[in-house]
Each structure stands twice: as C-alpha cells, then as structure tokens.
Amino acid sequence: MPSYQVATACAIAGTDEQRQAALADLTKFMTPAPVRNIEGWLAELSVITAGRGKEGFDAELMLNAYSARLSEYPADVVRHALLKHSWKWFPTWAELETVCKAKAGPRKHMIAALSQPAPDPEQTRRPPTQEEKERISALIAEQFPNVPQAWRDRAAEEATKGDCMTDPANPTGETA
Known part of the structure; x- marks a missing residue:
C-alpha cells in the first residue's frame, strides 16, 4: 500500500x-x-x-x-x-x-x-553574578541545614551553572 x-x-x-x-x-x-x-x-x-x-x-x-x-x-x-x-x-x-x-x-x-499572535520572545539568559551565587548558596543552606556542606556547595554550583539567570525588569535582553 x-x-x-x-x-x-x-x-x-x-x-x-x-x-x-x-x-x-x-x-x-x-x-x-x-x-x-x-x-x-x-x-x-x-x-x-x-x-x-x-x-x-x-x-x-x-x-x-x-x-x-x-x-x-x-x-x-x-x-x-x-x-x-x-x-x-x-x-x-x-x-x-x-x-x-x-x-x-x-x-x-x-x-x-x-x-495566531506572534509568540513572546524567549527570555535572554546570562551567567549569575557573584552576589547572586552567594544568595543562592545562603538559600540552599537555610533550606537544607541537615545536609552536609559539600552537598550544599555542589547543589549551589549546579544551580548557578551556565546562563541560568534572567532579569525580571528586562526578560528579553533588549537594550534601550
């Protein structure tokens, strides 16, 4: 057939x-x-x-x-x-x-x-700043106090790997 x-x-x-x-x-x-x-x-x-x-x-x-x-x-x-x-x-x-x-x-x-209406543009992502990495590490430490420090450090490292951050004020990365 x-x-x-x-x-x-x-x-x-x-x-x-x-x-x-x-x-x-x-x-x-x-x-x-x-x-x-x-x-x-x-x-x-x-x-x-x-x-x-x-x-x-x-x-x-x-x-x-x-x-x-x-x-x-x-x-x-x-x-x-x-x-x-x-x-x-x-x-x-x-x-x-x-x-x-x-x-x-x-x-x-x-x-x-x-x-159909045009889709919203994808958000532009960037690497985290040192301050953002520290805030994420602190948040992980606060949420998981009974987890060994090495595991918390690894979790913070994984969470902040690569281009993982967006700017809420400028999600598409457009410049004025």
Missing part, C-alpha cells in the same frame, strides 16, 4: 509585517477554481479513466456533487487531484478527498500558524 506524508503542524517566525505579508500570499493560494473548470476537469477525468459510465440525471448529479465538494479546495490542488494524479478507475469522493487534503494540508497549517 502506498504511503505519503501529511503535515500536522507548522512553526512560524518573523516580524508582524512579514507574517501578515505571508498570510496574504498564502490566502491567495487557497483560491478555488471556478465550477466550470472543475466540471471540465471531471469530464476529462471520466474520459481517461475506467468505470463510472453514468449518463443523464445520474451524471449531472455526480458532476454537481463532486464540483461542490472540490470547490472547497485550491484550484491547483483540485487540478492535480483530477488530472495529474494517476487514476486507473474513476475515483470515489473519499479517494479524491484524501489527495486534496494531503496537497492542501501544509497551506492550511501555515495559514493557521500565521493567524
């Missing part, structure tokens, strides 16, 4: 202006095809595949049902599903929907991510 990848999420970065521009562009790529085009592509598909030899009212009903559903997807996705994707038999709606969802999914995830 063939397999394919499906987008499940999208992470976005950039300024508000860049995000808005990308959202506007992606929204344009979600434009559906005119129903007449979809009907033409369905007619072409019915000629190049086996099965579904419907006529009259049944053919018109099928054409309307498929066209209405396919008009919910971007034009290029529908055209791909109907004419570029290889079908031996005329596809069921479930088969077409699977192809359309897989092709349109990444765009929908990008639009959803771009529509």
Whole structure:
C-alpha cells in the first residue's frame, strides 16, 4: 500500500509585517477554481479513466456533487487531484478527498500558524553574578541545614551553572 506524508503542524517566525505579508500570499493560494473548470476537469477525468459510465440525471448529479465538494479546495490542488494524479478507475469522493487534503494540508497549517499572535520572545539568559551565587548558596543552606556542606556547595554550583539567570525588569535582553 502506498504511503505519503501529511503535515500536522507548522512553526512560524518573523516580524508582524512579514507574517501578515505571508498570510496574504498564502490566502491567495487557497483560491478555488471556478465550477466550470472543475466540471471540465471531471469530464476529462471520466474520459481517461475506467468505470463510472453514468449518463443523464445520474451524471449531472455526480458532476454537481463532486464540483461542490472540490470547490472547497485550491484550484491547483483540485487540478492535480483530477488530472495529474494517476487514476486507473474513476475515483470515489473519499479517494479524491484524501489527495486534496494531503496537497492542501501544509497551506492550511501555515495559514493557521500565521493567524495566531506572534509568540513572546524567549527570555535572554546570562551567567549569575557573584552576589547572586552567594544568595543562592545562603538559600540552599537555610533550606537544607541537615545536609552536609559539600552537598550544599555542589547543589549551589549546579544551580548557578551556565546562563541560568534572567532579569525580571528586562526578560528579553533588549537594550534601550
């Protein structure tokens, strides 16, 4: 059985202006095809595949049902599903929907991510000052008076290792 990848999420970065521009562009790529085009592509598909030899009212009903559903997807996705994707038999709606969802999914995830407010910037971290190290050591000694001094020193050393401190007044590290 063939397999394919499906987008499940999208992470976005950039300024508000860049995000808005990308959202506007992606929204344009979600434009559906005119129903007449979809009907033409369905007619072409019915000629190049086996099965579904419907006529009259049944053919018109099928054409309307498929066209209405396919008009919910971007034009290029529908055209791909109907004419570029290889079908031996005329596809069921479930088969077409699977192809359309897989092709349109990444765009929908990008639009959803771009529509969300920008995340807060990460806090900038810095190494602790000597005064902060001493305060942390004192706090550890106060909280754990019955623990051997060597263990308390090791705990204070571990707690103050690397860039572990943030400034509450300036969490993002921005300079004025």
